[in-house]
Amino acid sequence: MNSKTIVGNFLDNARTFSGEVIIKYKREKGGPYVDLTWQELEAEVVAFASGLIGLGLAPGDRLAIQSFNRLEWIVADLGAMLAGGVVVPIYHTNTPDQCAYIIDDAGARFVVVEDSVQLAKVRANADELGKVARIILMQGAPPEDDDKTISYTAVLQRGMELDRSDELKLREAQVRLHDMATIVYTSGTTGPPKGCMISHRNIASVLDSIHKLIRIDPRANLSLMLLPISHLYPRVSGYYYNIFMNIPFAIAESLEKLGTNLLEARPTYFTSVPRIFEKVHDRIVASAEKGSQLKRLIFHWAMKIGKERSRKISAQQAPGMLLNLKFGLADRLVFKKIRDALGGRVRFAVSAGAPLSADVGEFIQSLGIRVLEFYALTETITGTMTTFEESRFGTVGKPMPGCEVKLAEDGEILMRGNNFIGYYERPDLTAELIREGWIHTGDIGRWDADGFLIITDRKKDLIITSGGKNIAPQNIENMLKRIPLVSLPVVYGDKKNYLTALITLDRAETEAWAKDRGWRYESYEDLIRGPEVHEMIRRGVDNVNQELARFETIKKFVILPREFTQEDGEITPTLKLKRKAISEKYRALLDSMYGDAE
Numbered sequence: 001m002n003s004k005t006i007v008g009n010f011l012d013n014a015r016t017f018s019g020e021v022i023i024k025y026k027r028e029k030g031g032p033y034v035d036l037t038w039q040e041l042e043a044e045v046v047a048f049a050s051g052l053i054g055l056g057l058a059p060g061d062r063l064a065i066q067s068f069n070r071l072e073w074i075v076a077d078l079g080a081m082l083a084g085g086v087v088v089p090i091y092h093t094n095t096p097d098q099c100a101y102i103i104d105d106a107g108a109r110f111v112v113v114e115d116s117v118q119l120a121k122v123r124a125n126a127d128e129l130g131k132v133a134r135i136i137l138m139q140g141a142p143p144e145d146d147d148k149t150i151s152y153t154a155v156l157q158r159g160m161e162l163d164r165s166d167e168l169k170l171r172e173a174q175v176r177l178h179d180m181a182t183i184v185y186t187s188g189t190t191g192p193p194k195g196c197m198i199s200h201r202n203i204a205s206v207l208d209s210i211h212k213l214i215r216i217d218p219r220a221n222l223s224l225m226l227l228p229i230s231h232l233y234p235r236v237s238g239y240y241y242n243i244f245m246n247i248p249f250a251i252a253e254s255l256e257k258l259g260t261n262l263l264e265a266r267p268t269y270f271t272s273v274p275r276i277f278e279k280v281h282d283r284i285v286a287s288a289e290k291g292s293q294l295k296r297l298i299f300h301w302a303m304k305i306g307k308e309r310s311r312k313i314s315a316q317q318a319p320g321m322l323l324n325l326k327f328g329l330a331d332r333l334v335f336k337k338i339r340d341a342l343g344g345r346v347r348f349a350v351s352a353g354a355p356l357s358a359d360v361g362e363f364i365q366s367l368g369i370r371v372l373e374f375y376a377l378t379e380t381i382t383g384t385m386t387t388f389e390e391s392r393f394g395t396v397g398k399p400m401p402g403c404e405v406k407l408a409e410d411g412e413i414l415m416r417g418n419n420f421i422g423y424y425e426r427p428d429l430t431a432e433l434i435r436e437g438w439i440h441t442g443d444i445g446r447w448d449a450d451g452f453l454i455i456t457d458r459k460k461d462l463i464i465t466s467g468g469k470n471i472a473p474q475n476i477e478n479m480l481k482r483i484p485l486v487s488l489p490v491v492y493g494d495k496k497n498y499l500t501a502l503i504t505l506d507r508a509e510t511e512a513w514a515k516d517r518g519w520r521y522e523s524y525e526d527l528i529r530g531p532e533v534h535e536m537i538r539r540g541v542d543n544v545n546q547e548l549a550r551f552e553t554i555k556k557f558v559i560l561p562r563e564f565t566q567e568d569g570e571i572t573p574t575l576k577l578k579r580k581a582i583s584e585k586y587r588a589l590l591d592s593m594y595g596d597a598e
Contacts, residue, residue: 005175005200007082009244015044017246024222024265025071029525033250034263036071044156049168051159055134055150059084059171062106062183064123066090066099067114069229069251072138072152074239075289076112084171085110087182088195089230092118093566099127102185103132106195106424107291112136112152118150141189160291177201183422183424184232184378186248195424196378198232205418206236206382207244209400214372215389216246216269218513224267226252228573231377233352237271246425259341266343273353274360275488277371278481279506281360284338284367286484286509298582302330306366314367314391335367343371349387353574355455357478358394365393373397375455380439383416384453405453408437413445414461416440444472461579466497469551472477476544476552483540485533487563488571490582491554492590500593501557502586503537504564527563534559556593556594560586 006011018039026033033551057063063080067073082268088106090099092114099121103111111132113119119137122129123146135142135149142149171434181200185193205539223242227234242249250265252258255276262270288299305326312319318326329428339346351361361371376383383403386397399405403417416438433439444462447456457472464470473491480489480501487506493499505528514527522525528534537559545553565571569581583590 003177004204005081005177005179006181006203006240006243007172007175009046009079009204010078011082011172012371013243013246014038018042020246021244021248022242023074024248024249025069026251026253029253037523040076040510044075045078045082046165046168047156047159048075048152049082049159050162051155051157051281052079052083052085052499053164053167053171054158054162055110055155057085057110059174059327060109061085061570062088062108063110063112064088064090064103064106064108064120065112065230066091067090067112067138068254070114070138070227072112072114073229076136076138076152080110081175081181082168082172082317084175085348089182090228091228091277091566093228093573094121095567095569096121096124101192103129106185109133110136112138115139115188116489121141130474149583156584173395175200179205179381180421182232184230186378194380194426194429196232197421197424198378198381199421202381202418202420203236203240204244205402206212206376206400207241209382209402209418209515210237210241210385211245212299212401214384216247218245218247221268222265223247224252224261224270225249225266226255226258226261227272228271231353231574232381233374233376233574234271236381237350237374256490261537262346263341265404266345266346269348269350270346271350271352273574274351274356275354277351277356277360277364278351281363282506282509286512289484298333303363303366305330306335306368307362310365312360313370316389316395329385331368339369348372352376354576355396355474355478356393357481359482360416361393375453376403377415377439377441379420379433380415380441381420383415386452390452392448392450392452394449395454397453398451399453407445407447408440410459411444411446411456413441413443413453413455415441463491463494465499465551466495467551471499471552476548476554477546479547480541480554483537483544485513486537486540487575489557489580490577492583496594498551499553500590501541502559502560502590503558504562505533505537507563528559528561558589558593 019037021035022038022041023036024033030532036193056387063085065076066071077087089106090102093448109131111122113122113135122135138152142151146264153306175199179200180197182198183195184193184198225238228234250369252261252268264566276430288296309323309327346369351373354371363369373386373396382400382403385400386396403415406414408414419439421432443455443458444457444459445453448454459475462470463473476491477489480486485505490502491499507524541554541557566573572577
C-alpha cells in the first residue's frame with residue numbers, strides 16, 4: 001500500500017473493482033442515498049482532471065476546495081491530484097477573510113466553491129486574490145457579470161469533450177511518493193493558520209499503519225463520512241482509507257443530520273471527534289431519565305452490566321457465561337433499541353481530534369459498540385492508536401507502526417517517523433517545531449504501566465496559578481461535561497489565585513428539561529438566568545469539586561446565554577476550544593469573577 005500515490009491507488013482500484021459500489025451520496029438535500037460505482041467515480045474524476053488541464057492547470061498548481069463534504073469535493077480532490085495539482089482544503093465555515101488568507105498564502109490558481117454563499121466569500125476579497133485564474137462553482141449557475149467563475153458541470157463537460165488521456169497518464173506517472181499532495185491549514189487555535197505540506201508518502205504510510213493495526217473486511221462494512229474532510233483526520237480515516245481499501249462509504253449531509261443519515265445509510269462504523277460522542281452520551285442519558293422509575297432502573301442495571309462486559313473486553317478477558325446471559329437480556333431491553341436508533345448496524349467507531357473521556361468511551365462500548373482512539377497531529381500524520389486487541393479508555397493507545405513516541409523532561413509528547421514536509425513557505429516555524437528529527441507536539445502526556453499513552457493537556461493551555469500550582473484545564477472540563485445540560489465549559493485562572501469557569505448549555509436539552517418540569521419562560525436567556533438552572537449547575541460543580549484537589553476547584557462560574565460557535569471564532573471546525581479567543585472575548589466577564597476576592 002505505501003508504495004503507491006493516492007491517485008495511483010485510486011486508479012488501480014477503480015479498474016480492479018469497477019462494477020462495485022464505493023460511495024453512497026445524495027444528489028439533493030433530503031433525497032435518498034444513491035450508489036456510485038468505482039467505474040462511475042473514475043469517469044467523473046478523469047473528466048474533471050481533463051477539464052482542469054483544459055482550463056490551464058499545470059503540475060504543481062494549487063487548487064483550493066471551499067465546501068462541506070459532497071461527491072464533488074472528492075472528485076475535485078482526486079481530479080486535481082490526477083492532473084498533477086496540489087489540493088488546499090478550506091473549511092466551509094470560515095469567514096471571507098479567513099478564506100482569502102488561505103487562498104492567497106497558498107498561491108491557489110483555482111478555487112472550487114460549494115455554492116453561492118461560498119462564492120460570495122471569495123468574491124468579497126477578489127482584489128486581493130490576483131493569482132486566482134478560475135473559480136469553479138459546484139452548485140448553481142455563475143453570476144452573469146462574473147467571467148472568472150465556471151460551473152462544475154461545465155468543467156466536466158469540457159473534460160469529456162477533450163481527449164487528454166495521454167496527458168493524464170503522463171502526469172499521473174510523474175507524481176512521486178515524496179511529492180506534495182496537499183497543503184492543510186491548521187484551524188488556528190492560536191494565531192493565523194499555517195499550511196502543512198503533506199506528501200503522498202505521508203498519506204500512504206499512515207494508511208498502511210492503520211491497516212496493520214485494524215483489518216476491516218470491505219465486504220462486510222460501510223462507513224459514514226460525517227466530519228468535514230477539510231481536516232486531515234476525517235479525510236484520511238473517512239475517505240482515503242476507504243479508497244485505498246475498497247470499503248464503501250456514505251457521505252453525511254451535515255452534523256445536524258447525523259441521526260437521520262445513520263438511519264438512512266445504516267453504516268457499520270464511523271469516525272468522529274469526542275464532542276459528538278459526548279452529545280450521543282448526553283442525549284441517551286437524558287432520554288432514559290425521562291422514563292418511568294421502572295425504565296430508569298432497567299437502564300441503570302443494563303449500563304452496569306454493559307460496563308462490566310466492556311471492561312472484560314478491554315482487558316482481553318472472556319466475559320463468561322453468566323455475564324453473557326445478563327448482557328443478552330440488557331441488550332434486548334435497552335442496548336439494541338439504542339443501536340437501532342443509530343441505524344442498527346454500527347459495530348465500532350473511531351474517536352480522534354482530542355482525548356475522549358474514559359467515562360464516555362466506556363459508556364459507548366457498554367452499548368455494544370467498540371470504541372477505538374487515534375491520536376496524531378496534522379504535522380505528524382501518524383501517532384498512537386488503540387485497537388480491537390489493545391484498548392484502554394482514558395488513553396490514546398500505543399505508538400503505531402512507523403511512528404516513534406517519547407516524552408520530554410517536561411512531559412511534552414515528541415514524535416517522529418512520518419513527519420510532514422514542513423510549513424508552506426515558513427522554514428522558521430518548521431525548524432521551531434522539528435528539533436533533531438522530533439516533532440514537538442505541544443501536548444503533555446504520560447505512559448501508564450502497560451505502555452498506553454495518556455494525554456493530560458496542551459502545554460500552552462496549562463494554568464499556572466498565582467500560588468505556583470500547575471493545573472491541566474482539560475481534565476477539569478471533561479469532569480464538568482458530566483453535569484446534565486452542560487455543553488462546553490472553559491476553565492480559567494492563569495496567574496489568578498483560584499479557578500473560574502464559563503459554562504455553556506445544550507439548548508435543546510435545557511429547553512426539554514424545563515418543559516418536562518412545566519416551567520414557563522419568555523426566552524431562552526430568561527430560562528438560563530433563572531435560579532433553577534443555576535442551582536442545578538451549582539450542585540454539579542460542587543460534586544465535581546469534591547473529586548478535585550483544593551487548588552483545582554472551581555470557585556465561581558458564569559452560564560453563557562449561548563453555545564460556542566465556529567462562526568464567532570470560539571471553536572475550531574473539529575469542535576475544539578479556541579481558548580485565547582474566548583478569553584479575550586469574555587475578558588470583562590472573567591475579570592468580574594475576581595476583583596476584591598483576590
